[in-house]
Amino acid sequence: MELDWWEIFLRVGCAFFLGAMVGFERQWRSRMAGLRTNALVATGAALFVLLSADLDDVSPTRIAAQVVSGIGFLGAGVILRDGVNVRGLTTAATIWCVGAIGVLAGGGQYAGAAVGAATVMAANLVLRPISRRVERGVASASSEFLTSYLLRVVCRDEQEAHVRALLIQTLSGGNFTLRSLHSEHINGDGEHVAVQADLTTTGQQHALLEQAVSRLSLEPGVSSVRWQALDEAEA
Structure with a gap:
């Protein structure tokens, strides 16, 4: 199914905008994967899905599975080990979610992509102080925090x-x-x-x-x- 140019522009633009929104929070906290990285991940995922829409012999679900696999390697690059602690897991999980947002936007699921972006931002903003309180409550001399x-x-x-x-x-x-x-x-x-x-x-x-x-x-x-x-x- 061949898409009109405006539909392609709308899907790519939606992926770029939502990825940039999630990336803004990461950039604000000075994380390794910030504004540009998340925007590019979402845009790339949307472009791959759009490619499958133009090719009749390629399944969109197959392309989406390959996108998830590729983003997994990208997320692994931001995970670092610091002594007993592992850093970058939240950033890697955010990149993974941003890829899903791009896939939804590329498939024309604008509502799902918007809800996904809002949920990811809420997890990074709202759950952060809660996790801090939990860590302080359970920390002891024998814990790994x-x-x-x-x-x-x-x-x-x-x-x-x-x-x-x-x-x-x-x-x-x-x-x-x-x-x-x-x-x-x-x-x-x-x-x-x-x-x-x-x-x-x-x-x-x-x-x-x-x-x-x-x-x-x-x-x-x-x-x-x-x-x-x-x-x-x-x-």
């Missing part, structure tokens, strides 16, 4: 090297990964230095950090010690 901590020690300038060494020694006994350690002079005060450590660990290690704070606060020249847990960025 990755938690980030920021530990800050203010000490006298001459104690900086000692505090840095003591900080590394104190944290080496726990299941912490030191991502960064840097020092900077406090503005307007040339006598004190802020030593800041960026840490990650599996589960929650609040008790170990409290012990580290107690140990560091007893050091002469240390004026303040504090730590805070940071929300890990979603995949």
Whole structure:
């Protein structure tokens, strides 16, 4: 069945627009697959379906199955392993859904494509804070959730090297990964230095950090010690 040019334009335009809508949310959160990637995935899926509409000897369902297979390889490219955590699963799942949106738009199922795009955006926007609360509720020292901590020690300038060494020694006994350690002079005060450590660990290690704070606060020249847990960025 040969389609009119305006029908082709409408189907491709619908796929491009809906894919770009989903991609905007990913781009806003600085994910690897953003606005252009999702728009191109949806557009490509629609074009493949349109090709099957012009070829009488090719089944549209067969083309759609090949599109899903191809998008699976594309989604695998954005999945990364970071220690015990796997990142990029949400982005890969979004790409997979965007491919389905493109297939629906290419097949002329505009309502289904629009509902699919709205559902994907709702899952990424609405379910994100809910999943955060669930993670915080079930996290423990033995869980596999990755938690980030920021530990800050203010000490006298001459104690900086000692505090840095003591900080590394104190944290080496726990299941912490030191991502960064840097020092900077406090503005307007040339006598004190802020030593800041960026840490990650599996589960929650609040008790170990409290012990580290107690140990560091007893050091002469240390004026303040504090730590805070940071929300890990979603995949």
